[in-house]
Amino acid sequence: MKRSAAAPGSGAHRITIHDVAREAGVSIATVSRVVSGNPQVNAEMVGLVRTAAEKLGYSPNSAAQGLASGQYRSIGVVVPDLGNPYFNDILKSTVTAAAAERYRMVVSDSGGDPEEEFNACQQQLSQVDGLLVLSSRMPVERLHALAGQQVPVVLVNRVELGVALPMVAADNFSAMLELCQHLRDLGHTKVAYLAGSPLAWQNRERWRGVQQARIMGMEASLIQADATISAGYAATDEALAAGPTAILAYNDLAAIGVMARLRELGLRVPHDISVTGFDDIEVAQHATPPLTTATSPKAELGRLAWELLRAGLNGERAPLPPLLPAEVVLRSSTGRARPPRG
The missing domain is CATH 3.40.50.2300 (Response regulator)
Structure with missing residues (x-):
């Protein structure tokens, strides 16, 4: 008794090019050439293969197509x-x-x-x-x-x-320098930069922007962190020990971690200390308070x-x-620098 091909999606039998070749009455090599889009196959053969493939519900495997044609899509x-x-x-x-x-x-x-x-x-x-x-x-x-x-x-x-x-790439250097200028305009002269991976070009460019802010009279401490909420949270205490009035986090996720730890310590953002991020991911505008950051395009x-x-x-x-411009977005996480305590 002749075996009939299973309906597509039944799971009983996966339709292969062998089935299509048998149905079309052509060789497996011909089916392979049609599937890979070889222009040297004559129109009649192409029609036979396509009709058989449609009848059987054959869907070519992309990896197999790639091996045959050199293109994987x-x-x-x-x-x-x-x-x-x-x-x-x-x-x-x-x-x-x-x-x-x-x-x-x-x-x-x-x-x-x-x-x-x-x-x-x-x-x-x-x-x-x-x-x-x-x-x-x-x-x-x-x-x-x-x-x-x-x-x-x-x-x-x-x-x-x-x-x-x-x-x-985006212009990380100029955007970070602009964030520093914003903080300097608010009276901040001592900041901490929570760094991302030292292997990341973006981190190197952002730290270069913070360092350049020295020409504005801004002193910066480098605190190693990373690009995650937990890394920002964990690095906050070390950053505070440096005595900054503002913390510039490598990215928004780290900044959100910073603000979470500051709340635990009873410090108010931005009344007691200002915080900035970078990238302007969607959650940045919904943070508490909304995060001053740079919008990476x-x-x-x-x-x-x-x-x-x-x-x-x-x-x-x-x-x-x-380099694409990254625009600074001012929100509520930055404010006037607090006066020295004493």
């Missing part, structure tokens, strides 16, 4: 922390633009570890058409290695001179990253965009 993405909404905000516009051209995203989380990041990139490169690396922590030597790959790679929020990779970063990657996919070289 997939874009790899490597981020240091999927728990940080900042990266999701960047990817929204990228996902939308890529989907319009029938690409899907394959996302890996490196945990902020440079070796894990490089390994994730290597794994992705074997199964994607292009790769986006967000806020990379890898040493420059690894970036040079990525630049030598045939698969196009784009760096987002990292700028390294001499590395032959397309890059798009997340949607624009995602859009430009896709444009650079798409150019690479087409074998083109798009002009590199200038």
Whole structure:
């Protein structure tokens, strides 16, 4: 008795190219060429295969298509922390633009570890058409290695001179300097900077902005923290020991952790001490009090990253965009510096 193909989604039998070839009366190689979009297959064969595939409910496996055609219709993405909404905000516009051209995203989380990041990139490169690396922590030597790959790679929020990779980033230095100017205008002359990962280009640029504020008469202490709520919370006591009237956190998540610890200590923001963040994630405007921060142009970063990657996919070289401005947003977490106690 002849076996009939199971209905799509029944789970009884997965339809394969063998089934399609049998139904169409052609070879498996012909089905593979049609599925991969080989233009050398004649129209009659294409029609037979497509009719059989539609009848059986065949859906080609994207990995198999990629092996056959050299195109996976997939874009790899490597981020240091999927728990940080900042990266999701960047990817929204990228996902939308890529989907319009029938690409899907394959996302890996490196945990902020440079070796894990490089390994994730290597794994992705074997199964994607292009790769986006967000806020990379890898040493420059690894970036040079990525630049030598045939698969196009784009760096987002990292700028390294001499590395032959397309890059798009926000101007972290100027925005942080503007935040310092805002605090200086409020009378703050002694601040603490809660740093992110020392491996992060964004952290280096933000600390450079804080250091530059010395020309305004502002003294800054560097306190090692990280880009999470818990890291900001844990570093608050050490920051307070330095005697600042304001705390500049590496990002909004760390700033939220700072404000939580300050409330536990009975300190009022901004009456007793001012706090700033960076990135302007959605929760920043809903914090208590709403957070003064810098708006990183997340949607624009995602859009430009896709444009650079798409150019690479087409074998083109798009002009590199200038650093995107990050605008300071003034809210209620900053106020006049309190007078010295005594």
